[in-house]
Amino acid sequence: MNQPLMVTAAQRAGTQVTVAVGVVILALLIALPLLSLLPESNSLQVSAYTLTLVGKILCYAIVALALDLVWGYAGLLSLGHGLFFALGGYAMGMYLMREASGDGLPAFMTFLSWTELPWYWVGTQHFLWAMCLVVLAPGLLALVFGFFAFRSRIKGVYFSIMTQALTFAGMLLFFRNETGFGGNNGFTNFRSILGFSITSQGTRAVLFLLTVALLAGSLFVGWRLARSKFGRVLTAVRDAENRLMFCGYDPRGFKLFVWVLSAVLCGLAGALYVPQVGIINPSEMSPTNSIEAAVWVALGGRGTLIGPLLGAGLVNGMKSWFTVAFPEYWLFFLGALFIVVTLYLPKGVIGLIKKRGEQ
């Protein structure tokens, strides 16, 4: 009887540490945009570059969390989550382009000598409709794709390959000028959002805080799901789907729900990413981006909520440093990282920390 007691004590201590670290990080993330508002002469001032960089990484962290919900919990490895992220980004980009061009057509359409907007651009000058699109575009695509994939009981590596093909198809489609999304240049030269200049310190700070809020919200949703019976059913889908069916559960509905939720979270992250980074183009849909997202999750530790955030932060932090210090070696390093994680850290960094904690 001694051992379980000790384990719970260790777990309780672990939870306390996690909560403490979480509160400190949240405080730092809230302080960061406030410090960026200080005058430049102040030594505590945070540069726009740093704020954008951290904001970008936070958006990636949301993607990692969303991917972990489907991969870590339900066992569906998606190699196409970049598509949902980009769709959310494009929906936001449409609004920003309309805001920048005023009553006229967006600049790239004028170059193509188009005279009127394609039908799917209708209403995108309204912020609220654009926000609906941010949710609907990735959500509906995920719903349709998931419905057919899960109905046909596609799983494992076949599912991964299909998601990869989907994002690749999306990229090819968006590369075409005729598709009406700016071809390979995508959208850029944004001016304002809801009338506020997009480059002003205040707008940046608000966008950053919204990203922090979305991350916290996603984390809360993920936490509630993981603790609910729904989360346990997902774990069961991952480990023994047949058993679950003979228990009387229909796994399709469970998979579809978490799959669409994950896609919508990615879309929201993309919508916050675009105004902060100032550009969206089809390369966001390239398969390598989606694979990189899987690397974040694997490195951090899948099946946990903190792991993917940690992974996204670590890899992207290293990436920004590496691509400045040794630009030509980054991809080799990323590849090596994936191999090392697969071979020596099957449970990711979180698994390593937990092991240390138990010893």
Add this chain to the structure above:
Amino acid sequence: MKSTPTPAFDPVLDPNSDAGTSRDAIGLGQVAGKGLNTLHGTILTLEDISVSFDGFKALNDLNLYIRVGELRCIIGPNGAGKTTLMDVITGKTRPSHGKAWFGETLDLTKMSEVQIAQAGIGRKFQKPTVFEALSVFENLELAQKTDKSVWASLRAKLNGEQRDRIDEVLETIRLSASMSRLAGLLSHGQKQFLEIGMLLVQDPQLLLLDEPVAGMTDAETEFTAELFKSLAGKHSLMVVEHDMGFVGSIADHVTVLHQGSVLAEGSLEDVQADERVIEVYLGR
């Protein structure tokens, strides 16, 4: 090749001989839960079931009837079609022809695996299959009979009654002390019991058990025999087993499968005395 199943029915219990009236008279027809019509006392009816995989006939015009509250053992050499039979009943494999009825009204050949499970057929796999990343308690919680839709699962909270039922089953399968352990850490025998426990909380009318005592110690096997005997009557059980000692200790009625059809049926002594059964088992 048309097989000729040997009807070894006790005439009083043969569902065809009295259309279940005697069963109703002694109240057996009402054992099954609500929603399942077992008016004639037969919970499972399989007639002329054939399954072929790439020309190989795994089941060949198989006929099998299981009465309400019965404990039936299915034996047979490897490849006789025992697991395929369970696959047909649970909807995992569709028969190429034949009829499969659960009670009087549910056509199993037209139902999905999930529908069949919800209708009240529980299955234990040959290899113990539990949710290894969840605790013993959580395994039982998932299996427990309740609304199993997505929305219900999002809001589900165990009530006192459900908790008591799980505790009761934990007691029955002797896993109370390890209820918060991960199921993946259990011994092979414990996993077998957990899976049986998952069937119990699911509260099915018909339990299909594929080699339930494989890998169990003698004491565990003996305990399982007691457990099954106590379940029979309240539930109907169909047990596939190789262990003849175990079969002898639980079954009053045994069916021998051979090459996808019923070779013999009756008490274990009768079956063991049957010339053809001896031939199949011993190759004489």
